[in-house]
Amino acid sequence: MAKTIDQRFDDLRQTRVWRSIFRSGAGSSTLKRALAIQQNVFLHLFSTKVRTRMLSFSATWYLGTLTLGTFLILVATGIPLMFYYHPSVPQAYADTKDLQFVVSSGLFLRNLHRWSAHAMVFLVFAHMFKVFYRGAYRTPREFNWVIGVVLLLITLLLSYTGYLLPWDQLAYWAITVGSNIASAVPLIGDKIHFLLLGGNAVNANALLRFYVLHCMILPLTAMIFVAMHFWRIRKDGGLYAHSSEPAVVRANASEFPTSPKTGEKWGTPSSLRAKEGQ
């Protein structure tokens, strides 16, 4: 009697190798499903369950998720670009030209990187406005807003440092002007200017410093703050979804269990119980 594919997969999952890699194994019980998330080092930042209302599109337009998505695209395209780019002064421009005209898929990678960068800045602002206008920054989420502002600054700095790397006229003068703006800071402005550029003018030191900032320091800082941002979402009770939002009301109608004692829907805030009824 031949085994079906499903049966063969079940056998595979019982092998020592599989159980050593995946520990709790697959399964459809609640426990197994929770363990699949909770015991995974990559996934355990997320909670094992979320409320359906938090997944509604009209609540967030998925802007935060999209921002993270563009960030991942930027990392995924940026790293291959690093294989062909030398951050030294005459070479950088030639390498950018090479990536565009000579390297296979170089044009695609570079363009995707550039477009994702612009998209990420746009999405970050849109996400910020959406959070603000929904009031998703209110207690207890105030600190998460602060983390979000830090992430906004990191995003803008990533854009700024990346702008210099092609070493063309646009890049050179943009950074000259930008660093001169930095030198307008009172008292320490000139020091900041000197440290940022590693010199008195935009030259080889500046390019290398901006490269290190763009490829190593700022992405690592961004990842740390993104982790904090997501952790705070969990600890603050999940994505903000006020019961009066239309999507939430619809979700509430079916999702929330009814308290056997009072006959009310669990989870309805007292201020809205009269409106929502059962």
Add this chain to the structure above:
Amino acid sequence: MAEETSKQTDDVTRREFFTKLGLGSLSIAAVGTAAFSYQYLEPNVLYEPSPVVNEGKPDRYPLDSVTLDVNSGIYIIHSQEGYFSLSAVCTHLGCLTAWKPELGIIACPCHGSKFAVSEQGKVRPGDKIEGPAPRPLPWKRIWLNDDGDLLVDRSTDVPPLAPDSFVRV
């Protein structure tokens, strides 16, 4: 007995002493690390070109001419009073300015600052005529070397219209 075992206010236990010693050493180490890190980030040697540039013989610059040396970022101006040099870097945000002979002024293409080149009344060469630039274009030290070449030191500013700010040949 009570006096021996009770802790008086000015007594420090051995644990507290070593804790303080340890924390104090760690603080000193942290401050030292910060100081050294800052020093590390400031380069001690710069591979930048010398601020002193050789602009050639004076007779390359006719009377009443304004010549921009793009690579050095300075103007060599030969006026009635002699040869002098202005910085070509706009004092607003660092763009390279341009000499506009049809207008008789120096203009910055970035944000529209305009600077005077000739002396007219109270306006000195380098003074801002209009625009967001906060300061006039600085005068740079200019002199003749032993070969008779004009040399300009871009790192040294000199007072405008001062006798030593000109080279008279």
